[in-house]
Amino acid sequence: MNAFKTKLVGPFKQLLTFAELPHKGPLNDEKMPVIDNAGILLRGNKIEAVGVFDDLVEDWKIRDVDIEELQGAVVGMPGLIDAHTHICYGGSRADDYAMRNAGKSYLEIARAGGGIWRSVQQTRNASDEELAEGLTSRAIDHIRKGITTIEVKSGYGLSVEAEVRMLEIIKKVDQVLQVDLVPTCLAAHTLPKDFDGDHRAYLKYLIRELFPILKKDRLTDRIDIFVEETAFNYEPAKDYLLAAKEAGFDITVHADQFTAGGSRLAIEVGAISADHLEASEKNEIDLLAQSDTVAIALPGASLGLGMGFTPARKILDAGGSLAIASDWNPGSAPMGDLLMQAAVLGVYEKLSTAEVLAAITTRAARALNLTDRGSLEPGMLGDFVGFSCEHYKEILYNQGALKPRWTWKNGVRWR
Numbered sequence: 001m002n003a004f005k006t007k008l009v010g011p012f013k014q015l016l017t018f019a020e021l022p023h024k025g026p027l028n029d030e031k032m033p034v035i036d037n038a039g040i041l042l043r044g045n046k047i048e049a050v051g052v053f054d055d056l057v058e059d060w061k062i063r064d065v066d067i068e069e070l071q072g073a074v075v076g077m078p079g080l081i082d083a084h085t086h087i088c089y090g091g092s093r094a095d096d097y098a099m100r101n102a103g104k105s106y107l108e109i110a111r112a113g114g115g116i117w118r119s120v121q122q123t124r125n126a127s128d129e130e131l132a133e134g135l136t137s138r139a140i141d142h143i144r145k146g147i148t149t150i151e152v153k154s155g156y157g158l159s160v161e162a163e164v165r166m167l168e169i170i171k172k173v174d175q176v177l178q179v180d181l182v183p184t185c186l187a188a189h190t191l192p193k194d195f196d197g198d199h200r201a202y203l204k205y206l207i208r209e210l211f212p213i214l215k216k217d218r219l220t221d222r223i224d225i226f227v228e229e230t231a232f233n234y235e236p237a238k239d240y241l242l243a244a245k246e247a248g249f250d251i252t253v254h255a256d257q258f259t260a261g262g263s264r265l266a267i268e269v270g271a272i273s274a275d276h277l278e279a280s281e282k283n284e285i286d287l288l289a290q291s292d293t294v295a296i297a298l299p300g301a302s303l304g305l306g307m308g309f310t311p312a313r314k315i316l317d318a319g320g321s322l323a324i325a326s327d328w329n330p331g332s333a334p335m336g337d338l339l340m341q342a343a344v345l346g347v348y349e350k351l352s353t354a355e356v357l358a359a360i361t362t363r364a365a366r367a368l369n370l371t372d373r374g375s376l377e378p379g380m381l382g383d384f385v386g387f388s389c390e391h392y393k394e395i396l397y398n399q400g401a402l403k404p405r406w407t408w409k410n411g412v413r414w415r
């Protein structure tokens with residue numbers, strides 16, 4: 001699309017803009033910012049104006065404007081954002097899934113050679129081409145479902161060389177796909193079995209050897225760590241995150257998945273998000289609500305592990321900010337269907353339509369520290385989707401089965 005060309009897309013029977021919604025606390029459907037019979041005016045890859053379609057036609061009719069006219073009833077909203085995935089990996093963990101359903105615990109599976117370490121071995125053994133092809137396929141599946149921004153973690157390398165390789169592959173795939181990939185370094189996923197040292201020594205090794213490469217080669221601006229009894233404890237994780245912050249990285253934390261504690265660390269060090277939170281209780285929820293850290297619920301992991309959901313309703317009612325992501329990974333969340341998972345979480349946690357849809361758009365953008373997307377208003381990226389339906393409430397009513405008919409990324413229609 002010409003950088004200076006202006007295009008009008010519409011009419012949308014309803015357009016959910018998510019403009020000026022609060023970033024924290026509960027959201028009421030009656031206050032959903034909706035424009036009827038709306039249009040989106042694009043200049044290059046940015047939104048120039050949003051308003052009633054006929055008014056925009058009248059305002060711009062004497063100018064050089066192309067009209068991309070939509071037929072039938074279309075509900076539009078910002079492009080979906082998946083703020084937590086692990087979609088760069090090799091191999092499969094179908095054996096883990098079968099063992100889990102047969103009654104084996106997470107620890108028993110890990111001791112039997114499964115778990116994260118199985119994915120590490122399979123990813124290390126995969127070629128660059130195999131990893132790039134797998135990542136590309138999963139990213140295209142996401143954009144087919146209306147997801148225009150995808151956070152992608154490393155974490156199945158667990159050595160400086162293997163982590164750099166994963167992040168380089170993510171960067172290369174991002175350069176050729178229409179969807180945006182946001183890389184995150186999760187080298188602190190678990191202690192690798194082939195590392196000669198303890199947890200604290202491994203984290204110091206990453207700070208000393210890996211961080212400078214990430215900065216020099218511009219592979220990521222984000223550092224993540226899994227804080228859990230089976231991964232990294234509070235104190236060494238705190239030292240690691242503070243070093244990452246001092247080096248200029250944004251930080252996020254895998255927190256409170258099986259035991260509480262990680263979310264308190266995330267808040268203490270000023271993390272942008274705390275992800276999982278299935279084990280969070282009142283103290284953790286209250287601390288999250290008082291902070292600027294976004295809580296990211298991962299219902300796909302709850303479904304994959306057969307465990308309870310993140311207490312999303314309580315987080316919102318306490319005044320917290322909630323995003324929802326798929327956690328698409330080969331172990332605990334292999335499905336990767338963000339919209340379906342968000343709809344299911346909404347049912348079980350009694351979330352309003354506004355709360356669910358904001359959690360996969362504007363609040364998800366905030367969880368990634370992205371200020372140029374997540375809502376439809378002047379100056380934002382032209383990332384939006386169109387559903388073939390009469391009313392926006394039909395989107396979740398269909399429990400994720402209704403997928404976008406069209407997706408626009410940077411103002412260009414993908415399909």
